[in-house]
Amino acid sequence: MLTVTQVKLAPTSEMATALQATLVTCNREANRLSELAFHMEGKSRRALQAAAYPALKAAGLSAQPALHVIRKVADAYTALAANIRAGNLGKSGSKRRAKVESKPIVFRPEAAQSYDDRCLSWQLNAKTVSIWTTAGRLKNIPFACSPETLKALREYRKGETDLVMRDGAFYLMATCDVPEAATFEPTGWIGVDLGIVNIATTSTGYRAAGRGLNRHRERMRDLRAKLQKKGTKSAKRALKRLSRRESRRARDTNHVIAKRIVTEAERTTAGIGLEDLSGIRQRARLRKPQRVALHSWAFAQLGSFVAYKAKRAGVPLVYVDPAYTSQTCADCGHTDKKNRPGQATFACRSCGVVAHADRNASRNIAHRAESAWNAGRQSSAPVAAP
Secondary structure (H helix, E strand, O other): OEEEEEEEEOOOHHHHHHHHHHHHHHHHHHHHHHHHHHOOOOOOHHHHHHHHHHHHHHOOOOHHHHHHHHHHHHHHHHHHHHHHHHOOOOOOOOHHHHHHHOOOOOOOOOOOEEEOOOOEEEEOOOOEEEEEEOOEEEEEEEEEOOHHHHHHHHHHEEEEEEEEEEOOEEEEEEEEEOOOOOOOOOOEEEEEEEOOOEEEEEOOOOEEEOHHHHHHHHHHHHHHHHHHHHOOHHHHHHHHHHOOHHHHHHHHHHHHHHHHHHHHHHHOOEEEEEEOOOOHHHHOOOOHHHHHHHHOOOHHHHHHHHHHHHHHHOOOEEEEOOOOOOOEOOOOOOEOHHHOOOOOEEEOOOOOOEEEHHHHHHHHHHHHHHHHHHHHOOOOOOOOOO
16 A cells, blocks of 8 residues: 655755755746647657757756656646546536646646655665755755654655655655555444534544634634735735644644544454545535535545555445435434434434434444445355255
């Protein structure tokens, strides 16, 4: 299983200047190549290399970095063509699609740049790296990471590494091919209901309240609005300082929740049932305040964290249709809108059971996950003798 491992570099000021200049140069040349590719009929790596390799070398890029720039541009146009074919950018003639198709792809001045082992070497015992830059090769750049990350780099690192600049700091994103654990046969199922008021509620009773995270989002939203309205230099510096703080908070919260769910499933040899919420933002019809909350909801991230952690632990994972899980009684199966008298309350009109609405929904998800698993599982019954 491929995962991305991050380490933070600690370069000197001279090293940081060289690293930043390298990113700027690579992306400037990528934009020039993108302008050329936009007017070319063929945008394959081979075609772009034949058209632009000498110019990239003349701009100060070594052989491997030049090839990485060519590949970045070619892959970007390949991804764009795939999105257009899939209809992700709208139908033919739509404003959004026409806007994308009318101009070349543009790369940010400090966008990530890929490195292979010829341009980047790791000294894991010393926790340093040696990296190519347009100012020459920089050696003995320290990096910081956890012991678990260092172990993953030592045992599982595979493929390329990206140099990333974020808020003035430099990071290396390395690809690690971590072996998957064998999936065990579940003895039960844990249903996970995802929401906004409660980020996650499981059928076993765990509930991760979203009050703290939602309040943090509201504070950040109000603070950004005030700073944007002020518009001074100090306000802009504060906005830059606050950028991505909300996403970092949500990411950390989702990691903690996902780890707890997967750990419980692994300890009890249970499988995990998750709602398939793809396309929910397009399907939902909500008022403006509710839309803000929905579009701030990092449910896809939480689901992806649960999925990869479950895969690493060998925990079975099943996605189920979430339709009517909040209106269906987990005890008798009766479905009715009136079963939900309030946001947090479920009261069955048929059997009279009263429960927390999210807990009831999570139990329905667990039932559906078990049914889906049994339906797709191969029979283990012995073959009858002829």
